Amino acid sequence: MRERIEAANAQAVGRITSADPVLIDIAPAGEVIPGLVGRMILHSGPPVGWSRMCGAQRGACIGMVLFEGWAKNPAEAEQLLASGAITLEPNHHHQAVGPMAGTITRSLPVFVVKDTASGSRACCRQVEGRQQFGDYSDEALDGLRRWRDVWAPSLRQGIQQKGGVTLRPIIAKALQMGDELHNRPVAATTLFADVMALAMVEAGVSKNNLLATLAHLTYNEFFFLGLSMASAKAFCDAAAGIAYSTVVTAMARNGTEFGIRVSGLGDEWYTAPAPRIDGLYLTGYSADDAGLDMGDSAITETVGWGGFVLGGAPGILSLIGGTSEQAMQISRDMGEITVATHPTYRIPALGFVGAPVGIDIVKVMRSGIVPVIDTAIAHKDPGYPKIGAGMVRAPSECFEKALQAYARRYGLS
Incomplete structure (x- = not known):
């Protein structure tokens, strides 16, 4: 197996x-x-x-x-x-x-x-x-x-x-x-x-x-x-539908739920409540105004960009918060839950190592490390523009549900 x-x-x-x-x-x-x-x-x-x-x-x-x-x-x-x-x-x-x-x-x-x-x-x-x-x-x-x-x-x-x-x-x-x-x-x-x-x-x-x-x-x-985002979606759709694969092919949020899809599990969604975002706010707004995590843009993290290469993008920290040391560690952590590194898309700040690619639901559950996503923040009510930006961690419950479904489908104990 x-x-x-x-x-x-x-x-x-x-x-x-x-x-x-x-x-x-x-x-x-x-x-x-x-x-x-x-x-x-x-x-x-x-x-x-x-x-x-x-x-x-x-x-x-x-x-x-x-x-x-x-x-x-x-x-x-x-x-x-x-x-x-x-x-x-x-x-x-x-x-x-x-x-x-x-x-x-x-x-x-x-x-x-x-x-x-x-x-x-x-x-x-x-x-x-x-x-x-x-x-x-x-x-x-x-x-x-x-x-x-x-x-x-x-x-x-x-x-x-x-x-x-x-x-x-x-x-x-x-x-x-x-x-x-x-x-x-x-x-x-x-x-x-x-x-x-x-x-x-x-x-x-x-x-x-x-x-x-x-x-x-x-x-x-x-x-x-x-x-x-369009590029990453095309990549992930090409990687979908491979029997026995434990690689994540979508992470997406709608402000109510966070969901993932897995290559070897077809088009099924495995969901959990959308998480709150740890971030910085534009003048006049605060965490009390914020809605929960939202957007399809986590497809970029799904292919190894975004939060996965945060160590190579220190300029973003003025927008989302954090330190360069934290950003480097996040990129290293994402390497612990992925299958490979990219041969072309490389991070100079980490010695030109390739971006971590292929989120593995098994590695996520074994390590206790979940994907980190950098994101913008929307208001909890209708009628407002962007109010901030920050970072969020994917709910482990999504990966747990997916792994349980994988075990049932492929006869694992």
């Missing part, structure tokens, strides 16, 4: 480490996300209905109803959602992911990333600091409209001009420049902007749209997170 598990895990990790992500398009979600039809909102985390949704995710759903024009005002939008007239389903069930509330509807342009090694594709919405946190104000929705009408179409022209943008070199270089590709994708965003500036000029993007889009890339340091 041990040999079967080790072989299956090696296969799963091999698919992650050999992945070669390419941004092939930015397109309206209804055109590229399988099964996204009609009045449907995709959301982050495991499945959750309106009655159990956290405040921030409810606010984000209200925002998307207004964005699509399905309701004239927030009260009408809330009535529609409460009545069940709007279908709510997880991003992960549709080859997609989304940051924070993760809300995606058919008109919202999304990144489309293809892993050319496996053929797996995944989509992710754009990253911003208002609507995805539950803010449904006119200002928040104006940001979505500018993305739909100006920024996304301009970038799409550049992508088509280049025939796709290879992301693996950007990711590798950004990690060596102090990014961790979750809460600090600053270098990756800059490198991506460098590529896209010339591409948009060559594609003939109008001057006004070109300048507006370049300004967006300049001032949105989190832009590349949408690309790292």
